[in-house]
Amino acid sequence: MADNQLFLRNMWYLAMPSAKLRVGKLLSKEILGDKLVFGRSNEGEVFALRDNCPHRGVPLSYGWYDGKEIQCCYHGWKFNSDGVCTEIPALAPDSNINICKFKAVKYLCKEISGTIWVYMPQNKQGDLESVVAPPNLLVTADKTFRHVETVVLPCNVDHAVIGLIDPAHVTFVHQSWFWRNKKSLRIKEKHFVPTEMGFMMARHKPSQLQRL
DSSP: OGGGGGSOOSEEEEEEEGGGSOTTOEEEEEETTEEEEEEEOTTSOEEEEESSOTTTOOOGGGSEEOSSOEEOTTTOOEEOTTSBEEEOTTSOTTOOOOGGGOBOOEEOEEEETTEEEEEEOSSTTSOOTTOOOOOOOOOOTTOOOSOOOOOOOOSOHHHHHHHHHOOTTHHHHSOBTTTBOGGGOOOOOOOEEEETTEEEEOOOOOOOOOOO
16 A cells, blocks of 8 residues: 555554453454554463464464464464464474474564554564664553543544644634633643653643533
């Protein structure tokens, strides 16, 4: 897709809240045009692979996962959480084929602060050892997300980003009889502070609802 050329790679992307990925379950997602399958092992470790069996291209998410290995639903090939093939049922017992050479593409995947992040590289064979750690939302271990809302924006990624960071349109477009009207418009200011990965909005007191 042409739109995929606009995506920024060699970056971490938020894949999902931790609660979405249960032990022994698979979850497929498309991120930056790449189809991925996420899983959580019996030990609680998260991982991400390209959702594509290297044998015949069937999505691995269509298969089965026992918390240790994914088994493709087409020919039964099995892969561990590193994407390495561990079993090919059709091979004869005396076969000398090194099945470890067959691999599903693995993506860097980390869990931090109740969220799961995946690193989307520009070059699938690039050096991933020097990748910086994913963003930390600084949520303490005793805290969990009470509510997570997701929205699908049916538009070009550039338009989506501009719409999300454009404060000028908000007060005019997003009005409601019980929340905000033209009479309640006022100047608002946000402050940003530098971080190792760019900038972040400084903590501030949330806006109060205006009584009409």
